[in-house]
Amino acid sequence: MKYTRYIVLKTTIELEIQKFQDSIHRQSPYCAVHEVAPFVIRATPTGVRAGTQARLGVIALTHGNEVIGAPIVNHLIESLLAGSLSPGFEVQFALGNVSAARANQRYIENDLNRSFGLNSTENPETIRAREIETFFFDKCDIVLDLHQTIQPSLSPFFFAHYYSLKELAFLDSINPGLPVIVTLDDKLHGQKGETTNEFLKSQDKFCLTVELGQKGFFEESFKCGVEVAKNFIRAVGEPTERFDQLTLSGIKSRLLKLEVGYRVQDPGSRLHPGIVNLQEVNKGDEIGVSDRGPIVAPISGYILFPKYNSNLTIGQELFCLCREIQPGELSQQGNTGRYNIR
Numbered sequence: 300m301k302y303t304r305y306i307v308l309k310t311t312i313e314l315e316i317q318k319f320q321d322s323i324h325r326q327s328p329y330c331a332v333h334e335v336a337p338f339v340i341r342a343t344p345t346g347v348r349a350g351t352q353a354r355l356g357v358i359a360l361t362h363g364n365e366v367i368g369a370p371i372v373n374h375l376i377e378s379l380l381a382g383s384l385s386p387g388f389e390v391q392f393a394l395g396n397v398s399a400a401r402a403n404q405r406y407i408e409n410d411l412n413r414s415f416g417l418n419s420t421e422n423p424e425t426i427r428a429r430e431i432e433t434f435f436f437d438k439c440d441i442v443l444d445l446h447q448t449i450q451p452s453l454s455p456f457f458f459a460h461y462y463s464l465k466e467l468a469f470l471d472s473i474n475p476g477l478p479v480i481v482t483l484d485d486k487l488h489g490q491k492g493e494t495t496n497e498f499l500k501s502q503d504k505f506c507l508t509v510e511l512g513q514k515g516f517f518e519e520s521f522k523c524g525v526e527v528a529k530n531f532i533r534a535v536g537e538p539t540e541r542f543d544q545l546t547l548s549g550i551k552s553r554l555l556k557l558e559v560g561y562r563v564q565d566p567g568s569r570l571h572p573g574i575v576n577l578q579e580v581n582k583g584d585e586i587g588v589s590d591r592g593p594i595v596a597p598i599s600g601y602i603l604f605p606k607y608n609s610n611l612t613i614g615q616e617l618f619c620l621c622r623e624i625q626p627g628e629l630s631q632q633g634n635t636g637r638y639n640i641r
């Protein structure tokens with residue numbers, strides 16, 4: 300799928316944050332909105348008993364400069380108020396790292412998406428992580444986390460931990476045709492705190508991350524995110540028994556399994572310019588340089604999360620590689636995802 304991102308939405312992050320805040324206390328014949336915590340709101344469709352466990356949560360700005368999630372969340376709130384989206388349950392929405400978004404940064408002091416489960420008041424992000432855990436994650440059974448990539452991407456994609464066929468079947472049923480990256484490993488980033496996916500998995504809940512192209516207010520990313528989120532909300536209301544009968548061979552999504560996480564080895568480690576997400580490489584292809592010589596692709600597959608920050612330190616992730624798999628491979632014993640430190 301070719302992914303264009305030329306049309307830019309006429310908005311700003313400040314406008315979107317304001318719009319989110321303005322939705323607090325709004326009410327229509329179809330839905331009422333109220334605040335649960337700072338930048339966490341709950342939409343209660345008319346007829347749904349308020350205060351019951353919200354079943355579904357949608358979070359944007361977990362990374363501050365991955366801005367497209369904010370207009371997507373605002374669009375969903377409008378759709379609920381207009382009655383064009385009418386789930387039989389409450390939906391919560393959160394803006395993750397608003398301070399970072401205002402500063403056009405991924406985070407301020409600590410990556411929020413590596414701050415869950417730390418239970419610490421050390422910095423703004425660990426404090427916010429605790430707030431999100433208490434007022435958002437604890438209130439939801441299932442969460443959609445809206446992200447964008449740092450570098451361009453040949454297609455938007457899903458990123459999810461594989462831990463049961465039922466979740467994969469659910470994902471498959473809402474997938475508008477995006478590749479699905481699955482990982483079987485926790486802590487693939489090698490840092491202490493957890494990501495949204497990891498934290499919710501530890502709570503026996505399902506979190507789905509969607510990476511909506513390169514960061515920015517691109518219309519194509521917006522449309523794709525709205526489609527995914529609406530499919531997600533509608534599917535959560537449907538009976539899930541049909542997933543119980545599914546087998547892995549019934550999965551239609553293109554599956555890629557995260558196989559390699561390449562860490563920075565020395566101060567000279569860097570990727571060659573122009574490498575994008577989902578770019579295909581063959582084993583042995585030279586994709587960068589280090590003080591010890593060329594960096595070559597350790598396996599054939601597809602590049603994920605290439606990084607070009609000048610301040611990467613030794614041990615930080617430079618890129619990942621994933622490999623196309625058949626769904627059946629997920630059920631093989633001992634076939635765990637491998638996060639290779641190279």
Ligand SMILES: [Zn+2]
Nearest residue numbers: 362365446447
């Ligand atoms: Zn992100």
